[in-house]
Amino acid sequence: MKKSLALLLAVIIMATTFTALPFTASAAENLETSEVGASSGTTGDCTWSLDDEGTLTVSGNGEMDNYSYEYDSKNNSFYTTAPWGTNIKSVVIEKGVTSIGDDAFLGCTGLTSVTIPDSVTSIGESAFEDCTGLTSVTIGNSVKSIGEYAFCDCTGLTSVTIPDSVTSIGEHAFSYCTGLTSVTIGNSVKSIGNSAFWDCTGLTSVTIPDSVTSIGKFAFYGCTGLTSVTIPDSVTSIGEYAFCDCTGLTSVTIGNSVKSIGEYAFWDCTGLTSVTIPDSVTSIGDGAFYGCTGLTSVTIGNSVKSIGDGAFEDCTGLTSVTIPDSVTSIGNSAFWDCTGLTSVTIPDSVTSIGEHAFSYCTGLTSATIGNSVKSIGNRAFYYCTGLTSVTIPDSVTSIGNYAFSYCTGLTSVTIPDSVTSIGESAFEDCTGLTSVTIGNSVNSIGKYAFYGCTGLTSVTIGNSVTSIGDRAFYKCTGLTSVTIPDSVTSIGEKALGYSEYKKVDNFTIYGVKGSAAEKYANYNGFKFVEKENNQTYKDEETNISVTADEGLTLQVVEKNETETGDIVISKEEAVHSVYDISLLKDGAEVQPDGNVTVKIPCDVEGSKVYRVEYDKSLTDMNAVYENGYLVFTTEHFSLYVVSVPKTYLTGDANGDNTVDILDAAAIQKHASGISELNSEQLAAADVNGDGNVDVLDAAEIQKFAAGKITEFKKKA
Numbered sequence: 001m002k003k004s005l006a007l008l009l010a011v012i013i014m015a016t017t018f019t020a021l022p023f024t025a026s027a028a029e030n031l032e033t034s035e036v037g038a039s040s041g042t043t044g045d046c047t048w049s050l051d052d053e054g055t056l057t058v059s060g061n062g063e064m065d066n067y068s069y070e071y072d073s074k075n076n077s078f079y080t081t082a083p084w085g086t087n088i089k090s091v092v093i094e095k096g097v098t099s100i101g102d103d104a105f106l107g108c109t110g111l112t113s114v115t116i117p118d119s120v121t122s123i124g125e126s127a128f129e130d131c132t133g134l135t136s137v138t139i140g141n142s143v144k145s146i147g148e149y150a151f152c153d154c155t156g157l158t159s160v161t162i163p164d165s166v167t168s169i170g171e172h173a174f175s176y177c178t179g180l181t182s183v184t185i186g187n188s189v190k191s192i193g194n195s196a197f198w199d200c201t202g203l204t205s206v207t208i209p210d211s212v213t214s215i216g217k218f219a220f221y222g223c224t225g226l227t228s229v230t231i232p233d234s235v236t237s238i239g240e241y242a243f244c245d246c247t248g249l250t251s252v253t254i255g256n257s258v259k260s261i262g263e264y265a266f267w268d269c270t271g272l273t274s275v276t277i278p279d280s281v282t283s284i285g286d287g288a289f290y291g292c293t294g295l296t297s298v299t300i301g302n303s304v305k306s307i308g309d310g311a312f313e314d315c316t317g318l319t320s321v322t323i324p325d326s327v328t329s330i331g332n333s334a335f336w337d338c339t340g341l342t343s344v345t346i347p348d349s350v351t352s353i354g355e356h357a358f359s360y361c362t363g364l365t366s367a368t369i370g371n372s373v374k375s376i377g378n379r380a381f382y383y384c385t386g387l388t389s390v391t392i393p394d395s396v397t398s399i400g401n402y403a404f405s406y407c408t409g410l411t412s413v414t415i416p417d418s419v420t421s422i423g424e425s426a427f428e429d430c431t432g433l434t435s436v437t438i439g440n441s442v443n444s445i446g447k448y449a450f451y452g453c454t455g456l457t458s459v460t461i462g463n464s465v466t467s468i469g470d471r472a473f474y475k476c477t478g479l480t481s482v483t484i485p486d487s488v489t490s491i492g493e494k495a496l497g498y499s500e501y502k503k504v505d506n507f508t509i510y511g512v513k514g515s516a517a518e519k520y521a522n523y524n525g526f527k528f529v530e531k532e533n534n535q536t537y538k539d540e541e542t543n544i545s546v547t548a549d550e551g552l553t554l555q556v557v558e559k560n561e562t563e564t565g566d567i568v569i570s571k572e573e574a575v576h577s578v579y580d581i582s583l584l585k586d587g588a589e590v591q592p593d594g595n596v597t598v599k600i601p602c603d604v605e606g607s608k609v610y611r612v613e614y615d616k617s618l619t620d621m622n623a624v625y626e627n628g629y630l631v632f633t634t635e636h637f638s639l640y641v642v643s644v645p646k647t648y649l650t651g652d653a654n655g656d657n658t659v660d661i662l663d664a665a666a667i668q669k670h671a672s673g674i675s676e677l678n679s680e681q682l683a684a685a686d687v688n689g690d691g692n693v694d695v696l697d698a699a700e701i702q703k704f705a706a707g708k709i710t711e712f713k714k715k716a
Helices: 007-015 025-030 516-524 661-672 679-685 695-705
Strands: 039-043 046-050 055-060 069-072 077-080 090-093 097-100 113-115 136-138 159-162 182-185 205-207 228-231 251-254 274-277 297-300 320-322 343-346 366-369 389-391 412-415 435-438 458-460 481-483 508-511 527-530 534-538 545-549 553-559 573-585 588-590 596-601 608-612 618-620 624-626 629-634 639-645
Touching: 055 097, 090 113, 136 159, 205 228, 251 274, 320 343, 389 412, 508 516, 516 527, 534 553, 545 573, 596 639, 608 629, 661 679, 661 695
Parallel strands: 055 090, 113 136, 159 182, 182 205, 228 251, 274 297, 297 320, 343 366, 366 389, 412 435, 435 458, 481 508, 508 527
Antiparallel strands: 039 046, 046 055, 069 077, 534 545, 545 596, 553 573, 573 588, 573 639, 596 629, 608 618, 608 639, 624 629
């Protein structure tokens, strides 16, 4: 073959058990040829004759013999076993011949055209391979199979029509036919073999008929001139590398029966701008769309269970992607270097996020992680410099090494109680991070976990942590004090209180006397302040509890609506209760020394807790719902508001908890300006969902009250 594979692909192809071509360019150049002259003989059930003009005629009834090329070690050359050699100028295959043998015309570079009669049912392997002068071929209507390498390297061939009789196109059948511009594939072809049209760079269009059920590996690899392709509904699988390196491909339609998209199927299709993966697909192979830099949007079908390693890696133009609820795993490097991606929502179905899954997604500003994710892989969000917020759900048990390293835009993070380990360098160089809350199930904080977080000013370490790794908070120059629970038994070298080349000024460690915290402070020359063992206080009337230092008293006063009427929350929420919570020492109010834990009973999931500040603004305490309680930490006590999501009865415009003719009348009065409805009533009154409250809604309620309809159908 005259084309050589790129070094990178050579390794890949070897790994996929790529079969060496049976005839190479070097073989053709050294092939022993017969002199042109009249001769004749038999070939299988047929006879052949070669005239003085170099025309070979094959006639008879039946099959031709199969031939091969052999190596002559004495002359260090290859020769064909076909008795007519390779210097023939034209071939006449007469009707009656049923097969063209393997290697029959291999290397006949002077052959310009051939007509295969209707009597022929099969074209053998490498039958016309390396016939570089062949410009046209007519395939008869009885041919059922085109053998492997049959027309491989026929660089002069410009078009080919595969008749309806053909059921299979063999591997490499038209590989390296660089002059081929169009192909018509017959309506009986079931499979397009591996590498069938490999490197047909001139091919601009191809129609895949509804009969095809599988597209083989490398089938259209390197067809750089191909601009669009439609994969019919009959196809169930797209092979590995099937359209790899089709750089001119701008659109692809994937049929609704495709179940799997093979590894690297559309690798490096840089011209592809959008793709819709149908609901039939269950898996997207490794590297399936790797390097599709022009891809701006992707729709992933609702049956996809796994997104393979590197599936969308280096798709730098991708701005949005919706991951459906069917997906359970996101592979390693799945969206690596998708720099245009701005937000991502990982659904609750996903249980694991692979290593490097979103590494270098520098445009990513927000990430929502689903409530079933158990592990966030190593470097999952590495170098996502634009990421400003992330919520780690209670399902997560481990945060991998470098998981959020270099997320310089991240300002705060809460690590829930479900997490047991924080990997090495997990938040290294998150320079924008100002506060960290580490949950009460974390056992270990890895080496360099928060290394270089120069903006960090406060850290809450849960009381299950037993070890803090070397340099875990090294170069956290803004962190001047930390409370270390007595559960910690080992603190690594320069884990706390060190900036580059020196100690943090006036660094203070709060902890229990005799603990690892005191030993670390004394060894490194830091100030140590002894803290009493914590105690849980409970208000018997409200069941609110606070875990704080010993020697205090909890005071809780519940406020009524008239006392808190000036508190304003969002329209989607309603005030459930308001509490004035305070700690007393010797009868006087005191503020806690560091963060304390508060638990407020609430039976409504999705509720929130807000702290009322001096200027009446509200601070969301990011309370976590646990076993009927809203749990949060605070370093300052004040008024606390518990809000619940607003609910309303559709159609209940007057707010009496029933839907009847009185609600229709209330809407009509509102529409005519006689009276007004409040925000809850307006939401309930819009029964047709058009965003307006008017007589149309009143008419729907009248129908409901009269029993003419049984439910309200809102607009989509």
